[in-house]
Amino acid sequence: MDIQSLIMFLIIGAVAGWLAGLIMKGRGFGLLGNIVVGIIGALVGGFLFGVLGLAAGGLIGALITAVIGAVVLLFLIGLIRKA
Numbered sequence: 178m179d180i181q182s183l184i185m186f187l188i189i190g191a192v193a194g195w196l197a198g199l200i201m202k203g204r205g206f207g208l209l210g211n212i213v214v215g216i217i218g219a220l221v222g223g224f225l226f227g228v229l230g231l232a233a234g235g236l237i238g239a240l241i242t243a244v245i246g247a248v249v250l251l252f253l254i255g256l257i258r259k260a
Contacts (some may be wrong), residue, residue: 189236190216193243200244201251214254215247222246 178186194215195208207213222242233242242244 183208186219187216189239189243190219190247193218193222193240193247196244196246197251200248201255211247212249218245218247218250219243220246221250225249 191212192215194211194213197215197218198206198208198211219239219242221243225246226242233239
């Protein structure tokens, strides 16, 4: 992975975390925390889409994948917090 790909991955993860925080109202961790969740969510979303055999290409596909992964991650963290 070159530096440009890494920067794009971080930007997509940051935007995804911010969007996931808006979608999952009340389950976010603030701006900085949601950015971290978005970056981790991008990895989770990529894994989930790979397991399901779905391919998301391009910038919009990567953003959708990351947002879905971040929402799933926020949901799971919310379940763990309740327990």
